[in-house]
Each structure stands twice: as C-alpha cells, then as structure tokens.
Amino acid sequence: MELKNKKIAIDDFMSERKDVLKTWVTGKDVTNFEDGVKYQSTISADKNFAKKLFEADRDGITLSQPRAGVALIEEHIELLKKLQVECDLLPTTIDAYTRLNRYEEAAVGIQKSVEAGTSKLNGLPVVNHGVAACRHITESLDKPLQIRHGTPDARLLCEISMASGFTSYEGGGISYNIPYAKRVTLEKSIRDWQYCDRVIGLYEENGIRINREPFGPLTGTLIPPFISHTVAIIEGLVALEQGVKSITVGYGQVGNLVQDIAAIRSLRELSHEYFRAYGFEDYELSTVFHQWMGGFPEDESRAAAVISWGAAVAGMSGATKVITKSPHEAFGIPTAEANCQGLRASNQMLNMMRDQKFPPCKDVDLEVELIKREVRAVMKKVLELGNGDIAVGTVRAFEAGVLDIPFAPAMCNSGKMLPIRDNNGAIRVFDAGAVPLPDDVLTMHQDFVAERARVEGREASFQMIIDDINAVSHSKLVGRP
Ligand SMILES: CCC[C@H]1O[C@@H](n2cnc3c(N)ncnc32)[C@H](O)[C@@H]1O
Numbered sequence: 001m002e003l004k005n006k007k008i009a010i011d012d013f014m015s016e017r018k019d020v021l022k023t024w025v026t027g028k029d030v031t032n033f034e035d036g037v038k039y040q041s042t043i044s045a046d047k048n049f050a051k052k053l054f055e056a057d058r059d060g061i062t063l064s065q066p067r068a069g070v071a072l073i074e075e076h077i078e079l080l081k082k083l084q085v086e087c088d089l090l091p092t093t094i095d096a097y098t099r100l101n102r103y104e105e106a107a108v109g110i111q112k113s114v115e116a117g118t119s120k121l122n123g124l125p126v127v128n129h130g131v132a133a134c135r136h137i138t139e140s141l142d143k144p145l146q147i148r149h150g151t152p153d154a155r156l157l158c159e160i161s162m163a164s165g166f167t168s169y170e171g172g173g174i175s176y177n178i179p180y181a182k183r184v185t186l187e188k189s190i191r192d193w194q195y196c197d198r199v200i201g202l203y204e205e206n207g208i209r210i211n212r213e214p215f216g217p218l219t220g221t222l223i224p225p226f227i228s229h230t231v232a233i234i235e236g237l238v239a240l241e242q243g244v245k246s247i248t249v250g251y252g253q254v255g256n257l258v259q260d261i262a263a264i265r266s267l268r269e270l271s272h273e274y275f276r277a278y279g280f281e282d283y284e285l286s287t288v289f290h291q292w293m294g295g296f297p298e299d300e301s302r303a304a305a306v307i308s309w310g311a312a313v314a315g316m317s318g319a320t321k322v323i324t325k326s327p328h329e330a331f332g333i334p335t336a337e338a339n340c341q342g343l344r345a346s347n348q349m350l351n352m353m354r355d356q357k358f359p360p361c362k363d364v365d366l367e368v369e370l371i372k373r374e375v376r377a378v379m380k381k382v383l384e385l386g387n388g389d390i391a392v393g394t395v396r397a398f399e400a401g402v403l404d405i406p407f408a409p410a411m412c413n414s415g416k417m418l419p420i421r422d423n424n425g426a427i428r429v430f431d432a433g434a435v436p437l438p439d440d441v442l443t444m445h446q447d448f449v450a451e452r453a454r455v456e457g458r459e460a461s462f463q464m465i466i467d468d469i470n471a472v473s474h475s476k477l478v479g480r481p
Pocket of ligand 1: 070329
C-alpha cells in the first residue's frame, strides 16, 4: 500500500475494516459500525471528552487527568470511581500486551489477575474484554473517558474503544511507534493510524465528535520542544486529513519555567499556523502539558514537589489539560490513593493559579521565536523530502535523520541528535545530528552549552547529558558535577 496523506476512501476503509475485525474474536462485536454510532449518541454531552476540552479551552481553564488502568473490568471501574472524585477527565491506560497486539498473552494476564485477586497487567486489555464489558465502564462513570496506550497498530483497539463509548483516543503513527517499538516501520504505523483517524472521522460524519491526542512527550527524556512540536503538528495534520475535528497537541514538561511556558504558547500558535496553511479551519484545538516524564525522586514529599511544580507551570502556561503523576512514580504503577494524592496536589496548584497567568516576559518571547524558527526549519525539510506530502516526508525525514527523537528504541530512528540542559536548565542541542537547524540557531545552542560548561568548569560531554537524565531523581534540575 503506497503511503500518502489522503483521506481513506470509504470503500477502501470498509474493505480493510473486515480484516481488522478478524484479528481477534471480539472484533465481531463491532461488525456493524452504526451500532457504535448509535451507542455513542446515547452518551450525555457532559461525558464527551471533546466538548469538555473545547469549553475548558474557551474558558481558559486547565483540566486535570491522571493515567490509570488495571486488568479486570470491575476493579478498573472501582479505581476510576475513586479517581473521578479528584479529576476532570478520566483515563483508561491499556496494558503492554495489547499495545503489541499480543492478545493471547493479555488473556493469560486476565486469568492470572482473576486467580490472584489483583491486577497482573499494567493496564486494561480492552480488546480481550470486548464491547459489552467496556460499555459497562463508560456507563458506570460520570466523567469523560480517554484511551491512553502506546500501540503502533491500534486499529482494532480503536474500533472496540469507540464502540464502547470512550470519547478520546491518544496516540499517532510517529508518537506511538518511535518511543514504543523497535521494528515497526513508519510506513506501517502511519498508515495504521490513518485508519484510526478515519474511524474517528467516520464517527464525526455521523455526528459524534471524538477527541484525538497525539502523544506529546515521546521518550520523555530531555526532548527539545521543537522536536515534540513537529511530531504533534504532523500527527495533527494527518488526523485532520482523515476528518478528525478535535485535536489536543501535547508537550512534556522539561522543568525550566521560561521554556515550558514558551513551549505551550508556541505549540498552540504553530499548530494553528500549519493547520490553517493546510486549509483546515473548522477544528477545535487544545493543548496538554504532561508533568515531568523523566526519573522521579523516591522520597514522596520530593515527588509531590515535582508534581506540584508541573501543575503550577501547566496552569501558568494556559494549557487546556495537565496529565498528572503520583508520589509512587519512582516505583511503578501507583495505588489509587497515591494517584489521588497527585491529583489533589495538582488541583490545589491549578486552583491557586486560576486567577493569574504568567506575565508578559521578554525571555519567553525570545524562546517562542526560537522554537518557531526550529520547527519551521524542520517542517520545511520534511515537506521537501515528501514533495509536499507530509506522511511521505515524515518517513524520509526519519530515514535521513532530519527528524530524530532522542533516546528512542525504534530502529528507523537515527538517534544521532543529542539534547542537553543549559545553565538555566532549558533543553538545548548538544549534537544536532542531521536535524536541519539554521546555522545561527545552532550557534545559539552551542553558546548556551558553552556557558554552562564554563560555569561548571568542565567540557560539555555525554557525561553531562547523563547527569541531566539523573538530575531530577536526585532533586536537582541541571545535572551539576
Ligand atoms: C508514557 C506514560 C508513562 C507514565 O504512565 C504511567 N502509567 C503507565 N501505566 C499506568 C497504569 N496502569 N496506571 C497508572 N499509571 C500508569 C507511569 O507511571 C508513567 O508515569
């Protein structure tokens, strides 16, 4: 199948759909697409994710959402009922087997969880449970629900989730491949995600608005804003082409206040710039700020400080949504209570930030302009490589190292671009690899890094990068010697 950024014709979609639904026995539950549309139309407006985001963005409110998922339906409902008291939007995190379409192993995980009386999976295996069981989840809860995962081939999961009443779907052909898989080609993952976006486009054509959220943080390891912005914009354009109307673009907090504020502002402005340049007008855009995605301190009070800092900056940045962490982050999947603690700390901060926004600031303006120059330079090259086709250009850009995501496992990612913190903790470029930043921008990055090296009295090196990766766990931001 030749990849192109073109809306999938309905006949081709329906033909492919027959094969997708055969990939697991529960696919038969969604044979009739209209049944899913009918069910979605019974969901009250106050439980529609897209509507909640639209209203929050209009009103300048930052909503809170945790991550959460356990193996069994009743336990998952019990968990989400505790969380919904403390958050505005609910997740359903999918288990790792399902993310790799390994449904046989997910089935074993369900069985083991039943025998053990506790979850033996790191998320809910929605495909195995099927539509009827998952509709029980969406009917049992009072807040809008989103599927969060990390699936390169998320087609069947999408069909079952949407027919089950979830009203938002996270991921994308780049953001759920490069950080999550090793041997999946971008041609395949982008094409499979065009299918997912087409599913949501078809719900849209039937009057049901489903939100789509490219996965912003990528590897969550010192990601420069321009890298994650470029991926978010590309996935947004691909989704719009398939008929998606509600898009949330995202960003993973880096920890430097000026850069984080500038990142959210530039992400919103650049998304509008590219979406409109492509001729799209009737879409709803929102932004999501992910609290620190790197290593956390083990001490729960220190972890709570990291969480609170993330919530404060999310509120100051004017992000539409913040994804929260818990004081158990350094150890693994949080208990319900720990997840609720992260939400309460975050909500305290959001409430205290609600009446104020970050004041006009020259440094933020400069960082916004820098990020815009970087994104525009990379996007220009991606479009050149694709002869104007963003999907084809993306594949070729990764082949050429023009798009390069730090510390990613994917074999199709060149992994030559190296980030590093500057003396104020902002993320800069230590080695650009083949990423086509303008010479004067590259010089700026080199100067930022040289300043830190001088202050620390050591050469800028890979050791400095390692120190940065470990810094927050050791209660610092910059990995000082
Ligand atoms: C890319 C997402 C990483 C974050 O996603 C959290 N995460 C993963 N799976 C679950 C789960 N089943 N329940 C609650 N949080 C979960 C991790 O803690 C980490 O912060």
